[in-house]
Amino acid sequence: xxxxxxxxxxxxxxxxxxxxxxxxxxxxxxxxxxxxxxxxxxxxxxxxxxxxxxxxxxxxxxxxxxxxxxxxxxxxxxxxxxxxxxxxxxxxxxxxxxxxxxxxxxxxxxxxxxxxxxxxxxxxxxxxxxxxxxxxxxxxxxxxxxxxxxxxxxxxxxxxxxxxxxxxxxxxxxxxxxxxxxxxxxxxxxxxxxxxxxxxxxxxxxxxxxxxxxxxxxxxxxxxxxxxxxxxxxxxxxxxxxxxxxxxxxxxxxxxxxxxxxxxxxxxxxxxxxxxxxxxxxxxxxxxxxxxxxxxxxxxxxxxxxxxxxxxxxxxxxxxxxxxxxxxxxxxxxxxxxxxxxxxxxxxxxxxxxxxxxxxxxxxxxxxxxxxxxxxxxxxxxxxxxxxxxxxxxxxxx
Numbered sequence: 007x008x009x010x011x012x013x014x015x016x017x018x019x020x021x022x023x024x025x026x027x028x029x030x031x032x033x034x035x036x037x038x039x040x041x042x043x044x045x046x047x048x049x050x051x052x053x054x055x056x057x058x059x060x061x062x063x064x065x066x067x068x069x070x071x072x073x074x075x076x077x078x079x080x081x082x083x084x085x086x087x088x089x090x091x092x093x094x095x096x097x098x099x100x101x102x103x104x105x106x107x108x109x110x111x112x113x114x115x116x117x118x119x120x121x122x123x124x125x126x127x128x129x130x131x132x133x134x135x136x137x138x139x140x141x142x143x144x145x146x147x148x149x150x151x152x153x154x155x156x157x158x159x160x161x162x163x164x165x166x167x168x169x170x171x172x173x174x175x176x177x178x179x180x181x182x183x184x185x186x187x188x189x190x191x192x193x194x195x196x197x198x199x200x201x202x203x204x205x206x207x208x209x210x211x212x213x214x215x216x217x218x219x220x221x222x223x224x225x226x227x228x229x230x231x232x233x234x235x236x237x238x239x240x241x242x243x244x245x246x247x248x249x250x251x252x253x254x255x256x257x258x259x260x261x262x263x264x265x266x267x268x269x270x271x272x273x274x275x276x277x278x279x280x281x282x283x284x285x286x287x288x289x290x291x292x293x294x295x296x297x298x299x300x301x302x303x304x305x306x307x308x309x310x311x312x313x314x315x316x317x318x319x320x321x322x323x324x325x326x327x328x329x330x331x332x333x334x335x336x337x338x339x340x341x342x343x344x345x346x347x348x349x350x351x352x353x354x355x356x357x358x359x360x361x362x363x364x365x366x367x368x369x370x371x372x373x374x375x376x377x378x379x380x381x382x383x384x385x386x387x388x389x390x391x392x393x394x395x396x397x398x399x400x401x402x403x404x
Contacts, residue, residue: 035331047340
């Protein structure tokens, strides 16, 4: 057994004469384990909630949306061409208008979409569920669950829509008003969309807005890989038409989530940093307590590099054991939170009652590498001080 491994094992033992050294090392181990565990669970929660929001926004915002830059740019011919060129994608043309929905004395702003429900069901699974009950016909509408509950509507009740488009009336311009019959509902799980979006047939809205049958405001596109497909579609579109991804419309939202995740990572990493201070104090106390032994070892032929390596390895062992324990506890905590309903989630927002957890490989290795770097830096200074012990002074005085 080498002198380095022997001394590391000896210094790790509990010393009855200096119990505070062992206690300080134990606190350092516990703090690092706690910090790693909390970081793993927190990053998994952040990723899980991010993924849930992305799923929701992808459904109601659509993976890709083709929009016209000029009126008449999106027509039936363009839709047919896209379906021919990209048979692996689903295309659903639509017409839309900003509206005020009114029922009795209550009013709510939003958007009314005119769609071909057979095609829209292929690009929007939420609407597909609502269409199983009934497919809206001429001047019939599908509204969100939140709006239905807010207006206390029943199936068959009339809902008045006030359009932003004006029409002449007497001596002034008045907004267009049309009543639609509520026949079915959809539930996306996000109240903002359930309250603000309504759907009717393509022909109904075209008649109200005076849009020709072969012209549309845009095309909803379903894609399993929108980041790659947006490039393919953009290359096939005329200059009068543009395509946008759902992430482009929600860039600020996800940028804020990413910044929040980064801030949380930095704050929780401070737990490990504070625990690392205990490693420094523990090793420094060991150095001060073992000064005579260190001086004797050096005088007997041990090199300063070997002494430095002893305390460096000692700090790394304490920190590595803490990181390993924290990793095990972190994954155990993830399994418990993901399996049992310890924290209940609102059923109208999330599709599951357990916490969404998703720890990415990048986040995991960032935690492990960050913690190890802190441990390594914390061990280096006491190891350096141990190698700089003045042998003559110590042996003369002690």
